[in-house]
Amino acid sequence: MEDIGKEETGNFALEIKKLKVSFGTKVVLKDINLLLKKGENLVVLGKSGSGKSVLIKCLVGLIEPDEGEIVIQGSDTARMKERDLETLRKKIGFLFQSAALYDSMTVRENLEFPLEGTEARTEEETETLVMEALQNVGLPDTAGKMPSELSGGMRKRIGLARTLILKPEIMLYDEPTTGLDPITSREISKLILEMQTKNKTSSIIITHDMECARITGNRILIIKDGVFSAEGTFEELKKSEDPWVHSFFE
Amino acid sequence: MKTGEIAQTTTRDDLAEEGPSFMKKVKSFFIEMALLSAFMWKFFKELFKRPFEFNEIARQCYIIGCRTLPLVGITGFIMGLVLTIQSRPTLAEFGAESWLPAMVAVSIIREIGPVITALICAGKVGSGIGAELASMKVTEQIDAMQVSGRRPFKYLAVTRMIATTLMVPLLVVFSDTISLLGSFFGCNLKGDISVHLFFSQVFEKLDFMDIMPAFIKTIFFGFGIGLIACYKGFNSDKGTEGVGRSANSAVVIGSLLVFLIDMIAVQLTSLFS
Ligand SMILES: Nc1ncnc2c1ncn2[C@@H]1O[C@H](COP(=O)(O)OP(=O)(O)OP(=O)(O)O)[C@@H](O)[C@H]1O
Ligand SMILES: [Mg+2]
Numbered sequence: 001m002e003d004i005g006k007e008e009t010g011n012f013a014l015e016i017k018k019l020k021v022s023f024g025t026k027v028v029l030k031d032i033n034l035l036l037k038k039g040e041n042l043v044v045l046g047k048s049g050s051g052k053s054v055l056i057k058c059l060v061g062l063i064e065p066d067e068g069e070i071v072i073q074g075s076d077t078a079r080m081k082e083r084d085l086e087t088l089r090k091k092i093g094f095l096f097q098s099a100a101l102y103d104s105m106t107v108r109e110n111l112e113f114p115l116e117g118t119e120a121r122t123e124e125e126t127e128t129l130v131m132e133a134l135q136n137v138g139l140p141d142t143a144g145k146m147p148s149e150l151s152g153g154m155r156k157r158i159g160l161a162r163t164l165i166l167k168p169e170i171m172l173y174d175e176p177t178t179g180l181d182p183i184t185s186r187e188i189s190k191l192i193l194e195m196q197t198k199n200k201t202s203s204i205i206i207t208h209d210m211e212c213a214r215i216t217g218n219r220i221l222i223i224k225d226g227v228f229s230a231e232g233t234f235e236e237l238k239k240s241e242d243p244w245v246h247s248f249f250e
Numbered sequence: 251m252k253t254g255e256i257a258q259t260t261t262r263d264d265l266a267e268e269g270p271s272f273m274k275k276v277k278s279f280f281i282e283m284a285l286l287s288a289f290m291w292k293f294f295k296e297l298f299k300r301p302f303e304f305n306e307i308a309r310q311c312y313i314i315g316c317r318t319l320p321l322v323g324i325t326g327f328i329m330g331l332v333l334t335i336q337s338r339p340t341l342a343e344f345g346a347e348s349w350l351p352a353m354v355a356v357s358i359i360r361e362i363g364p365v366i367t368a369l370i371c372a373g374k375v376g377s378g379i380g381a382e383l384a385s386m387k388v389t390e391q392i393d394a395m396q397v398s399g400r401r402p403f404k405y406l407a408v409t410r411m412i413a414t415t416l417m418v419p420l421l422v423v424f425s426d427t428i429s430l431l432g433s434f435f436g437c438n439l440k441g442d443i444s445v446h447l448f449f450s451q452v453f454e455k456l457d458f459m460d461i462m463p464a465f466i467k468t469i470f471f472g473f474g475i476g477l478i479a480c481y482k483g484f485n486s487d488k489g490t491e492g493v494g495r496s497a498n499s500a501v502v503i504g505s506l507l508v509f510l511i512d513m514i515a516v517q518l519t520s521l522f523s
Contacts, residue, residue, distance in 0.1 A: 057393075060396075060397045061396075062393050062396065062397065086399050086401070087399070089396070089397055089398070089399040090398070090399035092397070094394075094397040094398075096390050096393070096394055098389060098390055100389060100390040100391050100393065100394040101391070102386075102391050102394070102395075103389070103391070104382070113395075113398065113400065114398035114399065114400065116400070117301060117399065117400055118399075162398075166398075
């Protein structure tokens with residue numbers, strides 16, 4: 001059990017060693033070890049409140065861990081300067097559980113926001129990128145709308161479009177399909193797969209949606225009591241004899 | 251006898267409870283001051299770093315300036331008018347009615363104009379910025395900006411603080427001008443004075459030491475209002491309640507700060523003149 005997530009590989013996008021996070025006296029993550037291979041889709045399952053969102057927020061520096069090491073593309077984030085961290089962050093996409101659209105901006109401005117401050121682009125190039133991103137999530141005619149005019153699921157998809165527009169090398173999805181109907185969910189899952197094949201994106205996908213886990217995941221980790229307690233492919237875990245693991249697949 | 255005893259025990263209990271909680275309050279006050287200073291330091295550090303976000307600064311100046319203009323104008327006019335009407339009887343008693351324009355102008359430009367305008371800005375602008383940033387904080391929009399590699403502190407806080415620092419002095423100048431117009435109307439309600447005479451009387455009595463310190467302190471008012479509002483917004487508690495509390499304390503502390511700066515400014519001016 002101790003070796004879970006620790007296997008040796010030279011070619012990884014992201015590595016977490018002995019991560020511990022607590023809020024006050026409450027320990028949320030105890031001892032998390034994880035290796036994300038390049039181009040891999042890693043699905044993280046776990047009960048609500050088990051610390052999945054906290055885990056990926058640590059990866060982008062939104063939450064400061066108590067202990068542990070986070071190595072992204074070979075560099076230890078704790079030892080990096082703010083400038084380098086910013087450059088690194090541009091390579092990491094983060095889809096918030098709550099979508100977190102900027103509600104004083106239109107959808108188009110939301111999508112353009114992360115583009116500014118990167119390489120110089122003409123207006124047409126930006127427009128093409130924006131329209132392409134909107135097309136990807138199936139909402140091409142929402143560009144002029146305000147986030148308040150959109151439904152919950154639409155916001156989630158715009159959030160996804162905004163994250164994918166920079167074609168990040170590492171993607172962290174926090175429940176990409178929650179609140180979506182089965183058909184759209186499947187489309188989003190396929191989009192995640194497409195990102196993997198087209199852009200060679202390495203992703204961590206947090207989800208409660210087993211369909212999404214089945215379609216997208218190359219490997220699945222299950223988090224329990226602050227540690228990863230099970231690991232395997234979808235099929236392997238489905239056949240697991242551990243009743244707790246099995247309960248996820250019912 | 252018995253009631254007395256009860257009364258005494260209650261007092262003692264209260265004191266016992268008040269002791270540590272009072273110390274706690276003092277402690278949290280100093281922690282807050284340290285955090286606020288760090289926030290201010292970060293502002294100066296980020297101020298000269300790229301990207302400068304000129305578009306956003308201009309947009310914030312427009313929002314802060316234009317949306318507060320009518321309110322500041324109306325209050326300024328009423329201030330000048332009322333002050334003139336109220337001062338007339340007293341001056342008339344001493345037979346110094348001809349001093350009316352100069353006296354009103356000096357009190358408006360030196361003190362009342364800057365302070366009232368700054369208080370209005372602390373209310374309107376401060377609560378607006380406080381609530382906006384706090385709700386961005388609780389809905390993770392600030393986190394989202396940070397994650398996307400843009401600098402939320404620069405884009406949201408620095409731009410707004412620059413905008414208030416620039417716009418509050420301008421609003422004060424505007425309000426002072428409208429106040430003088432109000433005062434001119436006030437003078438003409440009972441009596442007859444030409445525009446030319448009114449303003450020549452005003453400017454005869456106003457000198458550099460009236461205008462300059464008053465203008466300089468408004469720059470600090472503007473900075474203080476922006477600083478407190480952004481600080482409160484960025485450090486909002488989670489939840490909608492946190493948003494309300496941030497907006498509220500942005501106004502309360504911002505207004506207090508205006509008075510504090512005013513007091514210091516008065517001391518400094520009297521020291522140098
Ligand atoms: N900023 C914070 N301050 C204090 N406690 C926090 C904070 N963020 C998260 N927690 C706590 O950490 C625990 C894990 O939260 P997290 O959001 O990671 O859960 P989750 O696994 O993502 O759940 P869900 O599936 O419902 O999204 C929760 O018990 C929560 O109360
Ligand atoms: Mg979560």
